[in-house]
Amino acid sequence: MAGCRIPLVLLACGSFNPITNQHMRLFELARDHMHSTGQYKVLGGIVSPVGDAYGKQGLVPAQHRIAMAKLALETSDWIRVDEWESQQPDWTETVVTMRYHYNRVLQEYQKSTTAHKFSDKKPTATSNPSVQLKLLCGADFLDSFKTPGLWLDEHIEEVCGHFGLVCVSRGGLQPERTVHESDILSRHRHNIFLVTEWVRNETSATEVRRALRRSASVKYLIPDSVLQYVHQHNLYTQKSEERNHGKLLRPLTKQATNPVSSLDD
């Protein structure tokens, strides 16, 4: 094989409330895994924090979540933070965010490989394969496909079938089982890359917020620069955790077949 690896960009969507070492581990693990398949070459990673309109409980303002992610990734030479999603007026479906980033990535890639002419996305024997964008996520994300009203079927099709997923789990057969138990996911299992993190590490943003509320240490769970920012701005208190309490998640109201008005109307 003459080194015709598919160029790949990994996109992680999520609250990043706050970003943790575990989030950044996802990228590292995913990159290693995709490289080891022999078929991909990871060009970059994008962290795309969700907008405030998502309405998740405890979500602090996007400006802070973006600032913290930038601090965390300052020294990374391949992962960057993107604010587009967080700047949209309403919550943006994951598939819309993916389409946006795919177009940008494709443009950048085409510019940097002007030697080759691209007619479409299909790789041919004589031209380099076109760049791909896949969604990077944890195993809990796969489970979220099951939550009623959270995803439109055609969006799941596009995310898994057209783009593809790289799903990092903490061990156990749970993601395999989730794929198996879903017809849509099973159909696209060749495009769902399951990466096992053998080291159980249950650090989560939820735990970090909990510890911060209780004035317990979170050092070494998040970068020092992020920790400093959290203290400077006094983020993550009992009060911040109560934000959006009782509110329906935006996807549920936006995508409902019988549109419901959100509880705070």
Added chain:
Amino acid sequence: MDGTAGTRVVLLACGSFNPITNMHLRMFELARDHLEDSGYQVVKGIISPVGDGYKKKGLIEAKHRLEMARLASENSWITVDSWEGLQAEWVETAKVVRHHYNELLAHEENNDDVDTVKYAKKRRIEDNYYVSSSSPQNRDGTRLMLLCGADVLESFGVPNLWKQEDIEEIVGRFGIVCITRTGNEPLKFIHQSDTLWKHRKNIHIVQEWVTNEISATHVRRALRRSRSVRYLLPDNVLNYIHEHHLYSEESEQKNTGVILAPFQRYSGASSS
């Protein structure tokens, strides 16, 4: 807990630190939070990497392990001590604990307003032997506690790994802070050991609710396979590892077939 109000504590962690990881550093943070919650005041943390004489498989040179620990603890309340690590022969943990406790006393002697000299000297004489009926440490002075994971606590049960009197001294005279993921196993282990049970008040079990199994073994394995270990340990430690080409197939084979120092010493095996 009586006598703990404001009692100052120094935490001492012994181990291979081969290499140091975020999990090791988290242990200190969790221990400090727990003790301060119980009314103690944690004033210092000490990392004491084991010497090369321990002869554990895959153990790279102490000078590297010391430097990595130093880099990792740079901007924190945790310090690194090389007394144990630079010795040619393996030093029993109880000796290391005693050594650091004496250092602690000497330091207090120099800095304290209150005249503890007479008292401190009295305690130090007792370092050569342990009197089981005496109170753990100078109740008004700083206490030294061994910080470890549940695996170390349970290693007390491994034949010929520890001297019984050393275990008695560590838990009886000093104290242990044990970080565990499952509350049950260490408690059960304490229950099943008369020595540990007798000194159960000196054994502080800290529950780690958020499982974090980043082990040095895992890190070494990933490095051998050229996998990323970024965010499992501090960046400056990672840079050091790459600069010095530490942790390869070759380094993992070090001490293969060699008997671990404690086994050699306690089972009366002749030195090879």
